[in-house]
Amino acid sequence: MRLTRFLLRRTAQGILVVWGVITLVFLLRFITPGSTIDFVAPLDASPELRQRLAEDLGLNKPIYVQYADYIVNLLQLDMGNSLLKGRPASDVIFARLPATLELAIAATIVAILFSIPLGVISATRRHQPVDYGATGFSLIGISTPNFWLGIMLILIVGVNLGWLPTSRRIIGFGPALELLIFEGRTIGIQVWFEHILLPSITLGTYFTALITRLTRNGMLEELGQSYVEVTRAKGLPETLVKYKHVLRNTMIPIITVLGLQMGTLIGGAVITESVFNWPGLGTLIIDAINSRDWPLIQGSLIVIGVGFVVINIVVDALYMYFNPQVTFE
Amino acid sequence: MSDDVILRVSDLSTRFFTTDGQINAVESLSLEIEEGEVFGIVGESGSGKSVTARSLIRLIESPGRITSGTIDYRDEELAEAVREDYPEAVDGAFVDLLAIPEDVHRSLRGTAFSMIFQDPESSFNPSLTVGEQIAEAVEVQRRASSNPRSTRARTRSSAYSLRSYAAAAVLPGRGYVSSDSKDRAIELLQQVGIPDPEQRVDEYPHEYSGGMLQRAMVAQALAGEPDVLVADEPTTALDVTIQAQVLDILRDLQEETGMTILLITHNLGVIARMCDRVGVMYAGEIVERGSLGDVFDRPTHPYTQGLLGSIPDLDAAGGRLQPIGGNVPSLLDAEMGDRCYFADRCPKAMEECLEKPAEYPAEGTDDHAARCYLADHPYEASQALPEDYFEESEPP
Amino acid sequence: MNWQRVWRSLRAEFGRSPMAKLGVVLILAVFLMAIFAPFLATTNPKAQDLSRANEPPVGFTDTTEDTRLVDGERQTVTVTTRGTLEYPLGTNQLGQDMYSRLLYGARTSLLVGLLGTAIAALAGVSVGIVAGYYGGRVDDGLMRFADVMLAFPALVLAIALIGLLGPRAVDIPDPFVAAGLVSDMPETTVLPLTVTLVVALVNWVWFARVARGEALSVREKNYVKASRSLGASDRRLMLKHVLPNSLTPILVLATVQVAVIILLESALSFLGFSGTTLSWGFDISQGRDLLATSWWISTMPGLAIVVTVIGINLVGDWLRDALDPDIEGESGGGMG
Ligand SMILES: Nc1ncnc2c1ncn2[C@@H]1O[C@H](COP(=O)(O)OP(=O)(O)OP(=O)(O)O)[C@@H](O)[C@H]1O
Numbered sequence A: 001m002r003l004t005r006f007l008l009r010r011t012a013q014g015i016l017v018v019w020g021v022i023t024l025v026f027l028l029r030f031i032t033p034g035s036t037i038d039f040v041a042p043l044d045a046s047p048e049l050r051q052r053l054a055e056d057l058g059l060n061k062p063i064y065v066q067y068a069d070y071i072v073n074l075l076q077l078d079m080g081n082s083l084l085k086g087r088p089a090s091d092v093i094f095a096r097l098p099a100t101l102e103l104a105i106a107a108t109i110v111a112i113l114f115s116i117p118l119g120v121i122s123a124t125r126r127h128q129p130v131d132y133g134a135t136g137f138s139l140i141g142i143s144t145p146n147f148w149l150g151i152m153l154i155l156i157v158g159v160n161l162g163w164l165p166t167s168r169r170i171i172g173f174g175p176a177l178e179l180l181i182f183e184g185r186t187i188g189i190q191v192w193f194e195h196i197l198l199p200s201i202t203l204g205t206y207f208t209a210l211i212t213r214l215t216r217n218g219m220l221e222e223l224g225q226s227y228v229e230v231t232r233a234k235g236l237p238e239t240l241v242k243y244k245h246v247l248r249n250t251m252i253p254i255i256t257v258l259g260l261q262m263g264t265l266i267g268g269a270v271i272t273e274s275v276f277n278w279p280g281l282g283t284l285i286i287d288a289i290n291s292r293d294w295p296l297i298q299g300s301l302i303v304i305g306v307g308f309v310v311i312n313i314v315v316d317a318l319y320m321y322f323n324p325q326v327t328f329e
Numbered sequence B: 001m002s003d004d005v006i007l008r009v010s011d012l013s014t015r016f017f018t019t020d021g022q023i024n025a026v027e028s029l030s031l032e033i034e035e036g037e038v039f040g041i042v043g044e045s046g047s048g049k050s051v052t053a054r055s056l057i058r059l060i061e062s063p064g065r066i067t068s069g070t071i072d073y074r075d076e077e078l079a080e081a082v083r084e085d086y087p088e089a090v091d092g093a094f095v096d097l098l099a100i101p102e103d104v105h106r107s108l109r110g111t112a113f114s115m116i117f118q119d120p121e122s123s124f125n126p127s128l129t130v131g132e133q134i135a136e137a138v139e140v141q142r143r144a145s146s147n148p149r150s151t152r153a154r155t156r157s158s159a160y161s162l163r164s165y166a167a168a169a170v171l172p173g174r175g176y177v178s179s180d181s182k183d184r185a186i187e188l189l190q191q192v193g194i195p196d197p198e199q200r201v202d203e204y205p206h207e208y209s210g211g212m213l214q215r216a217m218v219a220q221a222l223a224g225e226p227d228v229l230v231a232d233e234p235t236t237a238l239d240v241t242i243q244a245q246v247l248d249i250l251r252d253l254q255e256e257t258g259m260t261i262l263l264i265t266h267n268l269g270v271i272a273r274m275c276d277r278v279g280v281m282y283a284g285e286i287v288e289r290g291s292l293g294d295v296f297d298r299p300t301h302p303y304t305q306g307l308l309g310s311i312p313d314l315d316a317a318g319g320r321l322q323p324i325g326g327n328v329p330s331l332l333d334a335e336m337g338d339r340c341y342f343a344d345r346c347p348k349a350m351e352e353c354l355e356k357p358a359e360y361p362a363e364g365t366d367d368h369a370a371r372c373y374l375a376d377h378p379y380e381a382s383q384a385l386p387e388d389y390f391e392e393s394e395p396p
Numbered sequence C: 001m002n003w004q005r006v007w008r009s010l011r012a013e014f015g016r017s018p019m020a021k022l023g024v025v026l027i028l029a030v031f032l033m034a035i036f037a038p039f040l041a042t043t044n045p046k047a048q049d050l051s052r053a054n055e056p057p058v059g060f061t062d063t064t065e066d067t068r069l070v071d072g073e074r075q076t077v078t079v080t081t082r083g084t085l086e087y088p089l090g091t092n093q094l095g096q097d098m099y100s101r102l103l104y105g106a107r108t109s110l111l112v113g114l115l116g117t118a119i120a121a122l123a124g125v126s127v128g129i130v131a132g133y134y135g136g137r138v139d140d141g142l143m144r145f146a147d148v149m150l151a152f153p154a155l156v157l158a159i160a161l162i163g164l165l166g167p168r169a170v171d172i173p174d175p176f177v178a179a180g181l182v183s184d185m186p187e188t189t190v191l192p193l194t195v196t197l198v199v200a201l202v203n204w205v206w207f208a209r210v211a212r213g214e215a216l217s218v219r220e221k222n223y224v225k226a227s228r229s230l231g232a233s234d235r236r237l238m239l240k241h242v243l244p245n246s247l248t249p250i251l252v253l254a255t256v257q258v259a260v261i262i263l264l265e266s267a268l269s270f271l272g273f274s275g276t277t278l279s280w281g282f283d284i285s286q287g288r289d290l291l292a293t294s295w296w297i298s299t300m301p302g303l304a305i306v307v308t309v310i311g312i313n314l315v316g317d318w319l320r321d322a323l324d325p326d327i328e329g330e331s332g333g334g335m336g
């Protein structure tokens, strides 16, 4: 009940933010020095051709008309044609989206799988070697630029040891899964896994380090609360005290910070893709910017903005789930 | 050794090793509590009452440690069960709670003894329902008793798979508490007078008022039908009318079940209303003890006299302890010295008080005793210490 | 705000924590490197010497196979290069001295980090205090705008803005060179202006949020209400009460933001959106295609970033532990 009401409210808010994002992206074109037509038209275009192109693209209309057209088109998921690829920008973007999603999800899984147990162990064995190791790891992890980490992984695991491929994504998870299910061949998944392993470690390390740190500090703080003593006085098994009570409450600050750090995840994905030539939205947006492919720039920015808003709603819902005291009023 | 003694504490010392130095929060404390009585401990804030209570159920955490003493608890069944493995812990029907391992001790919590804490608001986990938390207390005992009644089996009954731990962190109410325990939680809530228990059981602590939370805590403490209930200032955080209600509930339950209660408070009114016997605590020690009549009508220790003198009307439920002139001692080992700890505030301090007094029997019942030379012989004005004696030798 | 108390708790925490000491040492080292780069550098970091390209750091040897024309015949020869003290951290493919570039790279990182943080703080704190103090519509409007800004990941927004505005840079004359104390060193230090402004633009929101929170709580304090009823002007109240109260959390946030911005700058330089070639991120990108042969080109500047950011994060932890402000989004560096 509480959750449904919250989701409705939050979605309405999200739509407003998305509208703001769309408007800002629209305005971006007007703060850019140089006329748009200069980027679109071939260098040797005749004045007539330039004129025709400008008319085709609606560049001569008043701004508010252009804005209205732009919104109406967006509502139909029409982001215009990519100048670079000559195809609808939305097609180009949605073709790249799975690669980015796979990367982000894999990194999140890596992060959660390692960080929470590490943080718990670190907090429960305070001032023991494990704790120092985990603390040191998380300090280095949050201080390392992920693109450099990626390059070091390529250098060591790829170049020196030759264990794993260091660039590209030969096969997507979807097709790999199809191969496994319909033809019973595991090669697809294997290739997929080999290619995504280093990028997801690269992207996931910062988050692993961050969550380890948050879990450790959160657990330590939570262990000092009086209710912990009460649960012990009841005779509850220590593991239950730690997991059911302490860890659960530690999730609340972890989720808060994670919500604030989601931008870091997406930004990190962009740069990780660039390091590993990963054919996702990140490499796409960099190409688009370098070639001033406006429809593609706008489209990718909007997709990223919307993705970000959606992730944040999910994070808030999680927060709400773990913290019964919040009422979003 | 009296036959109906249920808890016998001797020479208990608990210290905290902090960066500021060693704190002697409980100092060679000895006391005996009889089965079925309400024993009160009264003392100023910081005198070590809560640390004593927590020491009794071994909940002292780093940087604190119980450094000496025994806490003998009478339970023949338990004595039988542990005699073989830990013979040194057993003395007749008594088992030294400080000499048994943690898991055996844990199996006693909630059922042999149970505790009500000072501040109800912070004593519940804010993100689980009150009902869930009470049901947990029921469930611990249910699981323990569904096994053969051997203590070792009881400790093992809490075995719980790793998957369930992960589930417990994410999904509340899944994996540990059964619906039977939940039903019992509703009964318990009803028993302590919470209206609409069926609905209240699913509410969160922040939806309860302070008084209701304290009752819920009483319910939680009673879940395992404890033999000894340690109640650490069960009413301090509540307003006067609610204080009276909670005390009534405790009183009724005690009469019903015959359990033993150790009641800690700094409210003399509460002591007068509830207790059979009293210990007065000062600077980590029991400085005077005896029956209610001994302590209230024939106080021997100047500190007790000061306490009683400072409260005009014992029946006023709000009658809190007024500070006696002077400062509460810091309990820092380095500053304690080897004298009567009360000497710097004592109006009758004499030269001999610079050496530590023993506990002397005092006038009244056999139980009545005080840690003061005045219990042994009368005051000698000629020996009095000059009034500013401590101001000179011990600058603040 | 009681500065004496702040100072005392800072000192106490510093004495307690070896990590705080390590952090201060690291940061001091990086600052000294950056300031005295012209004296510490052994070679002009921009000077190229193609005959000495791709030399390994001192103590390392590098073996490559090369095809050469010997007596009119193609032969494969093995070339062994030994690192020398002349180029202690080796050279890149242009034969530039990595050690001197590392020193000058520190200048870029710190310039962008400090200046970017200062601009972000100034803008964010002003907006935040105004929003929190006036509340109502002003607050709603500003905070909704902040939400929209936050919906773009900082790095993505920065790439878009810089890519579209074009990187612009300002040359700051090097005082040591101008005074004639050193020669053979670059006469100017390049401040990547677009990058600095853009990193400030994508990060001011954090400051606005913290300042707003503080302003909201101070506004409700009785002494502020009292001074207002006595006719104190809003501007005066904001400067006298709201600002000083926000300083501790803002100080902690600013420390962490320097790290965030240094990481962001290096990422932008790495992707080629920068205004200078004397930057750690740029050097890392230069070494990227030579990993198989010249590992040191990417490795050294990366280590420099890690060390700098660790230092800042340790100092941030120290300030946080000592001052204990209650702010969100304060956990460590991050790629923006
Ligand atoms: N975790 C701890 N760490 C360090 N010192 C402690 C700790 N817990 C208690 N103490 C010290 O033990 C002494 C006794 O504290 P205790 O809580 O038992 O007092 P109390 O009699 O219960 O007072 P109150 O009436 O305020 O509850 C205090 O001086 C306190 O400084």
Ligand code: SF4
Pocket: B301, B302, B303, B340, B341, B342, B343, B344, B346, B347, B348, B349, B350, B353, B357, B371, B372, B373, B374
């Ligand atoms: S022993 Fe002496 S100082 Fe201590 S309480 Fe008795 S009379 Fe006072």
Ligand SMILES: [Mg+2]
Pocket: B049, B050, B051, B118, B232, B233
């Ligand atoms: Mg207490």
